[in-house]
Amino acid sequence: MQHFGGTVTVPERGSRLGAGAHRDRLAxxxxxxxxxGMSIRALADKYGRSYGFIHRLLGESGVEFRGRGGANRRSADSS
Structure with missing residues (x-):
């Protein structure tokens, strides 16, 4: 188990994190x-969990997800 600041720990990849106070604190x-400012991918890499696991916990916590980065697909005429 990896410590996540204070008393919150991140369970190892492949182990389950059931509902309850620990899951809520982690979220x-x-x-x-x-x-x-950290990205979902950066959080997943840092704590050794999957992108989906981090995304799911963030969603459960009510976070407002940022838009995707990268190139803007608008045409030059639509400014």
Missing amino acids: AKLRKKYEG
Whole structure:
């Protein structure tokens, strides 16, 4: 198990994290980091969990997801 600041730990990949206070605390910590600017992919890499796991917990915590980065697909005439 990886420590996630304070008393919250991230279970190893492949282990389950059931509903309850621990899951809620972890989701709150991830939300704080995401809202502070970390990407979902960066959180997944840092804590050794899948993109889907992090995305799911963030969604459960009520986070407002940022738009995708990358190239803008609008044409030059639509400005």
